[in-house]
Amino acid sequence: MIEPKRTPPTxxxxxxxxxxxxxxxxxxxxxxxxxIGNIISRMLGLAREVVKxxxxxxxxxxxxxxVALLIPRTLFNLITGGEMVSSSLVPVxxxxxxxxxxxxxxxxxxxxxxxxxxxxxxxxxxxxxFTPTVARLTGARNFTDPTxxxxxxxxxxxxxxxxxxxxxxxxxxxxxxxxxxxxLPAFTAAIFNTTIVVIALLQPDRIESLxxxxxxxxxxxxxxxxxxxxxxxxxxxxxxxxxxxxxIIILYTPIAVGLVVNQIAIWISYRxxxxxxxxxxxxxxxxxxxxxxxQGLVVTALSMATLPTLSRLATAYMDAKNPIxxxxxxxxxxxxxxxxxxxxxxxxxxxxxxxxxLAVPIVALLLERGQFLPADxxxxxxxxxxxxxxxxxxxxxxxxxxxSYARKDTWRPALVGVVSIVFxxxxxxxxxxxxxxxxxxxxxxxxxxxxxVLMIWILTRHLGDWQGFAFVxxxxxxxxxxxxxxxxxxxxxxxxxxxxxxxxxxxxxxxVGVSGVVGLVVFILLANWLKMREAMSLFDIIKARFR
Numbered sequence: 001m002i003e004p005k006r007t008p009p010t011x012x013x014x015x016x017x018x019x020x021x022x023x024x025x026x027x028x029x030x031x032x033x034x035x036i037g038n039i040i041s042r043m044l045g046l047a048r049e050v051v052k053x054x055x056x057x058x059x060x061x062x063x064x065x066x067v068a069l070l071i072p073r074t075l076f077n078l079i080t081g082g083e084m085v086s087s088s089l090v091p092v093x094x095x096x097x098x099x100x101x102x103x104x105x106x107x108x109x110x111x112x113x114x115x116x117x118x119x120x121x122x123x124x125x126x127x128x129x130f131t132p133t134v135a136r137l138t139g140a141r142n143f144t145d146p147t148x149x150x151x152x153x154x155x156x157x158x159x160x161x162x163x164x165x166x167x168x169x170x171x172x173x174x175x176x177x178x179x180x181x182x183x184l185p186a187f188t189a190a191i192f193n194t195t196i197v198v199i200a201l202l203q204p205d206r207i208e209s210l211x212x213x214x215x216x217x218x219x220x221x222x223x224x225x226x227x228x229x230x231x232x233x234x235x236x237x238x239x240x241x242x243x244x245x246x247x248i249i250i251l252y253t254p255i256a257v258g259l260v261v262n263q264i265a266i267w268i269s270y271r272x273x274x275x276x277x278x279x280x281x282x283x284x285x286x287x288x289x290x291x292x293x294x295q296g297l298v299v300t301a302l303s304m305a306t307l308p309t310l311s312r313l314a315t316a317y318m319d320a321k322n323p324i325x326x327x328x329x330x331x332x333x334x335x336x337x338x339x340x341x342x343x344x345x346x347x348x349x350x351x352x353x354x355x356x357x358l359a360v361p362i363v364a365l366l367l368e369r370g371q372f373l374p375a376d377x378x379x380x381x382x383x384x385x386x387x388x389x390x391x392x393x394x395x396x397x398x399x400x401x402x403x404s405y406a407r408k409d410t411w412r413p414a415l416v417g418v419v420s421i422v423f424x425x426x427x428x429x430x431x432x433x434x435x436x437x438x439x440x441x442x443x444x445x446x447x448x449x450x451x452x453v454l455m456i457w458i459l460t461r462h463l464g465d466w467q468g469f470a471f472v473x474x475x476x477x478x479x480x481x482x483x484x485x486x487x488x489x490x491x492x493x494x495x496x497x498x499x500x501x502x503x504x505x506x507x508x509x510x511x512v513g514v515s516g517v518v519g520l521v522v523f524i525l526l527a528n529w530l531k532m533r534e535a536m537s538l539f540d541i542i543k544a545r546f547r
Contacts, residue, residue, distance in 0.1 A: 037186020042293045044193035049289050050366055051200050052210065057371025058279040058286075061207045064148045066281045067270060068155035070138045071127060072214070074263045075163040076170070078256060079120065088251035089174030091311045091408060092244055097178045102231075108244040109175050110237040115245065116171060120164050127160050138267060143274065151207070158211040165218035172225040175232075184228040191224050192217040251405075254414035265421040269440050272428060276437045283376075283437065286367060287383040291391060294351040295398075309336055310406035318407070330463070337403045338469040339534075341396060345471075346534040348395040349478040350523045353486030356388045357519070358512060361493055365508040374503075386438050390445030393452040400455040412458050420451040474534070481526040489519035 056062040096105035127134055135153045143149060173185040196213030203209035239245075273280040313333040320326035355362065359381040368377045401413045424447035431439035493515040500507035527535035 033182045033186050037183075037190065040187065041189035041193060044190050044197065045289060046293070046366055048193045048196050048200075049286060050369075051197050053286070053367040053372035053376075054370035055200065055204050056207065057373065058282045058376045059371060060143070060145055060148055060279060061151065062282050063274075063279050064143070064151045065155050065207055065210055066285050067138050067274075068135075068152045068159055068211070069214070070267065070270065071134060071156050072159050072161075072163045072166070074266070075120075075123060075127075075160070076166045078259050078263060079116065079123075079163070079167055088248045088405075088410070089171065090177050091405060092248050092251065093175055093178030094311045095315070096244065097180075105175075105178075106232045106234060107237065107239070108242055109171070109232070110234045111239045111242050112245050112248060113168065113171055113234060114236050114238055116167055117164070120167055124160055124164060128157055131157050131160075138270065155208065155211050158208060159214050162214045162218040165215075165222050169218065169221035169225055172222070172229065176225065176228045181228050184225050188221040188224055191220045195220050251408060251410050254411040257414055257418070259417075261418045261421045265425050268425055269428060272432055273437060273440060275432075280437050283380050283383050284440065286363075286380045287387050287441075290355070290362070290366075290384050291387045294348060294355060295391060295395060310403055314407040333406075334463060334469070337399070338471070340399050342470065342474045343534045344395050344399055345392075345474050345478045346527075346532055348392050349475075349482035350485045350519075352388050352391045353482035354489050354516065354519050356385055357486040357490035358493055358515060359384050359388075361497075361508055361511045361515075365505070365512050368508075369505075383437065383441055386441035387444060389442075390448035393445070393448040397448060397452040397455055400452065400459060403459060404455070407462075409462075413455065416451055416454045416458070419454065420447045423447060423450055474532070477530045477532050481523055481530060481532065484526060485519045485523045488522045489515045492518045 052062060056065075093105060093108070096102070096108060131153050135149065135156055138152075143152075169188055173188065176182070176185050195217030196210065199213040199216060200209045203212075269284075270281055273284055310333060313329055313336060316325075316329040318326075320329055360377065363381045363384065364374075364377045367380065368374060404410070404413045424443045427446050428440050428443035431442055435442060493511050496511050496514055497507075500510050524535075526532075
């Protein structure tokens with residue numbers, strides 16, 4: 001790798017005006033496709049949570065189902081989850097995505113997919129054989145109602161095979177991202193959530209319907225992605241010694257180590273949550289779904305759309321033949337990354353403020369019906385607000401992690417992840433007695449803060465300084481707009497609640513809709529008044545589309 005200069009850049013070398021990522025039409029087009037898919041997916045994900053809340057509320061049965069899903073979620077995250085797609089599959093597959101290398105790409109995909117299926121089938125067989133023992137490890141035996149343990153075991157057996165189909169879909173998603181075919185992967189979560197909703201409504205009185213929804217929904221994801229591979233030929237192949245397969249495994253190994261620690265922390269958090277109440281994991285799950293809506297819409301879309309470009313630029317500057325070419329490619333890499341970070345700050349801070357201000361009416365609108373009671377709304381909104389403290393840091397951090405993955409650097413993010421998870425566990429344990437369930441949310445926010453600071457430090461050491469990229473200016477403007485937007489939305493919501501029936505669906509819809517629209521208008525006005533370049537460029541793109 002070409003070492004960056006440690007001396008400050010001269011005035012001529014400093015960028016007089018940072019490049020605006022909104023002007024990169026290719027990335028924005030890809031991010032838009034992913035964002036549209038995420039909007040639909042998140043809306044359907046909310047519909048899934050609405051159905052769950054209506055049918056099962058915050059019941060102990062739903063808590064058992066949430067614990068049972070720890071196994072397929074853990075296996076998927078460890079073996080072929082989103083981290084593998086971003087850290088190793090997309091960077092490696094991108095090297096073979098050119099048309100002249102396309103034949104070799106399909107051979108690599110066939111080999112790696114065959115390898116993954118064999119490993120997954122062996123693990124699934126093991127879990128099915130020893131499900132009660134595995135369930136004890138998840139903390140299911142800590143339920144105060146002993147019948148919930150047997151329910152957890154049965155649900156776990158039914159849900160565990162989903163990891164096979166989810167993993168296949170994840171690998172195929174990595175292939176399509178490398179080929180810059182973003183449309184079908186953008187809607188895999190949508191078809192998954194739709195399937196869960198439909199099957200749950202077909203058997204509304206049985207908690208097993210949710211597990212069946214997971215199983216069939218994961219299969220539907222694979223079927224959705226197959227047409228995107230129309231020009232490829234994937235066949236069973238056991239050439240696991242291919243250099244690309246070895247590179248994927250080598251790149252992913254440190255990530256897997258970090259994820260093992262992360263999953264252990266998740267299991268610990270579930271065990272701690274169960275100690276505060278059998279339904280505490282359910283409150284965590286509802287709040288997490290709401291937090292993931294802006295994160296998936298803004299951060300995941302931009303990060304995944306930017307990753308292939310960052311990967312090519314990183315390869316170019318590390319393989320450059322001379323210092324001048326290396327510097328040009330490194331500058332382009334830093335400009336792309338900086339533009340993505342500014343755009344994330346511009347959008348995530350106002351979104352966080354708006355969701356924080358309207359937490360109670362949003363939770364009430366989406367979930368408060370059937371078995372989900374007003375008291376459940378208050379607890380879920382409280383959990384959500386504490387989670388939101390860490391959202392801006394998590395948003396920036398995800399782009400920084402992807403930037404490291406693009407450079408084929410997976411060890412440092414993994415080590416930072418281990419440190420932050422240990423920190424999370426310590427904070428959660430120390431605060432458990434005074435704060436109860438909220439200790440886990442405070443610890444989560446502290447974890448994201450620490451992880452972000454360490455990733456900034458690492459990237460600065462390896463890429464040089466970041467002067468001239470307007471980070472501080474963008475952060476200050478975005479924070480100002482966010483605070484004013486949130487205060488406005490909160491005030492408007494309180495005023496409207498005096499004139500509508502607060503416990504009626506239409507009244508809740510009016511409160512959330514009007515206050516949300518007013519907040520959005522205030523943000524647009526502030527963005528223009530503060531001259532927030534990324535926001536103004538996006539507004540121009542949207543207006544041009546409407547014209």
